[in-house]
Amino acid sequence: MKFLIIGAGGIGCYYGARLLEAGHAVTFIARGAHLEAMQQQGLTVEHEAMQFNAAVDAMSMDTLIAQHSCADYDLIMLALKSGATAGWLAECGPWLKHADTPVLSLQNGVDNEPLIAETIGQTRTLGGLAVRIGGHIIAPGHIEAKGPAQVVMGRWPRIAAPDPALEQLAETLNAAQIPTRVTDNIRYELWKKLLINNGVNPLSALTGLDTRSLTADPALGKAVYAMMQETAVAARADEVELTPADVDEMFALISQFDAIKTSMLVDREKGRPLELDDISGAVIRRCQQQDEPAPNTELVQRLLQLDIRPVQWQPLTA
Template structure:
């Protein structure tokens, strides 16, 4: 099959490498020094159970539009930062319109990306998704270190019953992922899965960026561990306000999951360490918005976000 990985950072490169190793044709869309390294030296991925080092096909967005017809692509994986979703879709507006049935799978943080994709190309082409139990970061241009099982959970957005034709195509993608040794699950209600992941992301990402601790140190800390749980509870409250039923059991399960996972640097921590914009609007934003709508402000999430923004502003002043 023919894939485009749009936003080939750590996560995107890991899945691209798995697909290439399984014999699929993949075009990686990246930029800057990372793109140059991919083009000149290939991609190197280091994972405890997977090693990949070989030439890959890589380009930027302009090159994708110029050199690759959308009709020659079977699946597009969107792995970019959430803040890049709308600008990328706008850049690719004409290109995407040329292939009226090209499905787009979002593997991004947050719960708002799918709505942006659907607004641009229609929900009949929009697959909600999330990368589960994986940490993957660019350690040098063209080089990625990854850990975890790298599962992909996905489903027709917003639910299978709303999008039956796209849902019927997903077993093929599931088979492709499985053969590429990417564990995966198809959800009938992918919004539920997206909000469950946001429980983890909001629980640890902002706090790791504030404290500079990895997830294991954070969840083992006698004080910060309580803050993690409080932010997870606020996320569940926001989900319920948005019509997605998350229970205390969901929160407990997500808390135990992150406590038992490998020590990882979250994407938000890595962004702060590298001086890059953080995905606060996409991770904390929906929680704050949902809790405000419910009349129960997300006071802990608001506090951690404010402290983090103030700390970064003070450090760069």
């Protein structure tokens, strides 16, 4: 198959490397120093179960549109930051509409798939999430990833009948050592992942702590759990019912998973925009729609918006 990965950062590059090792054709879309390094030196991906280093097909979005048709690809994997989705669709909408190529979103949040479906239609929109993976660019052209790196995917907003094409795609990904399962209710799965994202991403960015440190701390662990509960309340606005058992399951999952830096913490350290609006903002807006409180999520989001950082103590001098 021919795969196109839009937003070839830590997660996109890991999945792309897996697909290349399985014999598929992969084009990586990136920018800046990371793109230049991939073009000149190839791509390096380090993972506990894989060491990849090879030349790859990497280009900018402008070059892709100028030199290739959307129909050249069998699947587009979208791994952009959620805040970039609307802009990307506005820029590439005409290019996307000249084909039937499906788009699989592997992004944070619960608002990407509706935007994609508005542009290319529901039949081409695949909701998805990357589960139990941490992946970051540690240097241009150099990725570090960890975790089982599973994928859950489904047609947006849900599947009403068996879907042979989607099952075939899942078989292809599984054969490439990307553990994949198909769900008939991707909206529920996206909200279930948001339990974790809203629980740890903002707090991690605020405190500078990894996920294990957050959940193991008596006070911060309670805050993580409370923000997950607020996420479950927010989901009802989208007619998704997340049960107390769902909250407990996701809290246990992130508590037991490897200690990782969240993507939001990495973004804050590097001075990049945070996905606040797409994670905590999505929870706050939907709680407000239902006249439900979300005090923990609101507090952490506001502190991040104010960009409050720890002040290093300096001894007084005489």
